[in-house]
Amino acid sequence: MRLKVRTLAGMLATLLLLGWFGYKELPSFLYHQGYNQALLQWFPNDEYARPAINRLAMDITSEMGTGDSEYIFVKSSGGASSSGSGSTKLDREERADIIHKLEKLLAQYGHTEQMSSVAYNLALMHFWMGNWDRAESLLLAIERMGGHGWISQEEQGAYLAILESRHKQKGLPSLEGIVRIGDQPVPNAFVMIQRANDSTYYSPPLTHYPATITDENGRYRFYGIDPGEYNVAIGVRTEQINGYYMTETESKTADIDGEATALHDVQFVPQVMAVSPGRNELIQGDELRLQWKSYDGAAYYKLNITYMHRDRSGKYTGATTTALSDQKYSSQEAVFSIREINGVYTMSGKSYGQNGEVTLNTAGLLGMLYPGGEFAWSVDAYDEHDRKLSSSAGYFLHQDAITPIFRVADIGLSEGDRLVIAAQYEEAIEAYKREGDNDHALRVLARLADQGIGKEDGDPAKALAYMERIREPWESDKEFIHTLRDRIQRQKRV
Structure with missing residues (x-):
């Protein structure tokens, strides 16, 4: 063809x-x-x-993230936050192995613009592992190449500034101090400062505020900081402060005047030892007996209770801590009536899920120590000048928490109570209404009406109507009635 x-x-x-x-x-x-x-x-x-x-x-x-989740930042003003949102449980050897694999990937394909994202993540992993020199060299190489629109230049600059702060600078420091855990100085700890009047807080915090790293003697220095009053936060690995607590200094804040160097040392001391109830202990009956060991230098103690928050699926979502009593205890024991504690209405709260579902603070409805609930308790030690020396409270309430978590037996729960615990509020209201003029049912109905079970605000008038039907009001009931009446009068004047 x-x-x-x-x-x-x-x-x-x-x-x-x-x-x-x-x-x-x-x-x-x-x-x-x-x-x-x-x-x-x-x-x-x-x-x-x-x-x-x-x-x-x-x-x-995929199993590691950037490695920041093992750090915790403890603030001089109180409280703490993690440096990341991950829940990674890899040990340092496993992390080092992952870093080695990324280094091989970088060596195989070269440090090109195409590899910049890998180099940046590798730099952050080295950073959180304490490999400062390698982290700094990678970040500087990325900076020299430019064209990094896919990452935050502000974030990259913040990491570089922290790494460069390790090198000795000329001039007088604005602020310096030593970080110690027990009697030992802490090298390679992060130190961060934030203006005392700044109510905002970013988490993870490190790249949002001035920060530096302690030297081999645990000393930190800040240069060129504007005058003012600053809170100081220390970032360490969680295992480093296991069993320790940041003691209060004479001044909770660092005052920088722009002339002389301000001094602010940070000291972590052994925690107060809580004895009973212990972890996973079940409390049966009306008596809650708290016991702890004497703490050196303590003039008195104060007690706190922490309510554990869980979402509708039972997942732990946080905690709320409040004083268990205003009393100052000079001994190492305190006894409470669970019934009386549950009569105090102080823990209201409302949260919203991704699909708009409302979850109320169960302790704010059924009582601070409601039957079937799980709680943590802690004891704080103070000296004669009202300075907090230490506390039994740890800085993390998860599986590794030191704080004792106990449970109250679910004896005496009504149908309405069980529905409240299950966050089935409409059904709970109907169940409580069927109980008639039961004082407990009326209290919970009033609290549900006061808070509102949807996105809308509650109805204080409806709550008051329930409270006024209580036949044997407690002192806390009378205070709540007075509060409701005041709110109703204020609403009428608006």
Whole structure:
């Protein structure tokens, strides 16, 4: 069969076009089929190269994140926050192995713009592992290459500033001090400062505020800080302060005047030892007996109770701590009536889920120590000048918490109470109404009406109507009635 030249040329052109199209689409095919190594070998500069590299890196780091979640920041003004949102439980050897794999990936494909995202994540992993020099060199290399619109230059600059603060600077420091845990200075700890009148707080906090790293003697220095009053926060690995508490200094804040160097040392001391009830202990009956060990230098003690928050699926979501009593205790024991504690209405609260569902503070409805609930307690030790020396409270309330978590037996729970615990508030209201003029049912109905079971605000008038039906009001009931009447009068004047 004979073909004309024109026909043959057309066929060849078609084949070339199909071949070119296939070649052009090959990187996309390789990427979407998961052949990332082949893609990077044959098409290192294609638009799919960077996502392919990132996918390889993600395969390596999926169990680790950036490694920041093992740090905790403790503030001189009280409280603490984690440095990340991860729940990674890898040990340092496992983290080091992941870093080694990323280093091999970086060496294999070179420190190019395509590899910048890998280099940046690797730098952060080195940062949180305390490999300061390597983290700094990687961040500087990324900065020299430029074109990093995919990361926050502000965040990168903050990490670099922290790393560069390790090097000795000229001039007089604005603020300096030593961080100690027990009697030992703490090298390589993060120190962060925030203006005392700044009510905002970012978490993780490190890149949002001036920060530095302690030297081998536990000393930190800040330069060029504007005059003012500052809170100081210390960032350490959680295991470093296991069993320790940041003691209060004479001044909770650091005062920088812009002339002389302000001094602010930070000391973590052993926690107060809580004795009973112990972890996972079940409290039966009306008596709650708290016992603790004497603390050196303490003139008196104060007690706190913590209510554990869980969402509708039972997942731990946080905690609320409040004083158990205003009393100052000079001994190492205190006894309470659970019934009397549950009569005090002080823990209201409302949260909203992703789908708009409302969850109320169960302790604010059924009582601070409601039957079936789980709670933590802590004791604070103070000296004769009202300075808090230490506390039994740890800085984290999770599986590794030191704070004793106990449970109150679910004896005496009504149908309405169980529905409240299950966050079925409409059904709970109907159940309580069926109980008639039961004082407990009326109290909970009043609290539900006061808070509101939906997104809208509560109805104090409706709450008052329930409270006024209580036949044997407690002192706390009378105070609540007075509060409701005041709120109703204020609403009328608006």
